[in-house]
Amino acid sequence: MSGKLIVFEGVEGCGKTSQMQLCYEWLQSSNIPVIVTRQPGGTELGLHLRRLLLEKTDNQKISVRTELLLYAADRYQHIEQFIQPNLAAGKIILCDRYIFSTIAYQGYGRSLDMDLINQLNSIATGGLASDLTFWLDVDVEVGLNRKRGDGDKFDRIEQEKIDFHRRVQQGYTALATSNPDTIIRIDGNLTKQAVQQEIQQVLEDRFTLYRDNPCGYLE
């Protein structure tokens, strides 16, 4: 099987990072070459951009278009430096967020022009789409409360008003409705184990599909 890009998406506190970790451990224990990464922040440059994007500053306002461009810059660098070489090496890449985040957050959340976003996404990715996206669907209040409960300090985007987060959630809902084959909705309100079980089931089915390829896994 050739390399695959598998993305995890959702609103703040949806649980994607811990689900990715469980998924990583599961794939590794099946001897599947797998790596975990994220946007923003999957390269050294990306880490700087992540800090600029997410740190709370009182005196430095980031305009919404600048925000969009910084996410695009992170993505371009990440794809060129990390994603493309690892796909070419046949790895399964589990990526925390990808272009649907930009559509949901900058498009729906910030109300930026969708044509502009699509254009930039296409420049940043060179047309590279994810093979599969898991959308962990939780209510925005539940997600934000989880973050609060974990004692996490809210970053620049998490601290946005609740209406912003609701618009982001509407974005994911619209995206999942219009991309039913590539975006898999998982009920993020289930227990951690149940969510993971669903993810593994979907992946097993997909890997069986990919098995047509002579280098298929799980044979």
Ligand code: TMP
């Ligand atoms: P996270 O890695 O903890 O999910 O944080 C990343 C934050 O950046 C999160 O608030 C979503 C936001 N984001 C965007 O607004 N647009 C994007 O294109 C991406 C990748 C992330």
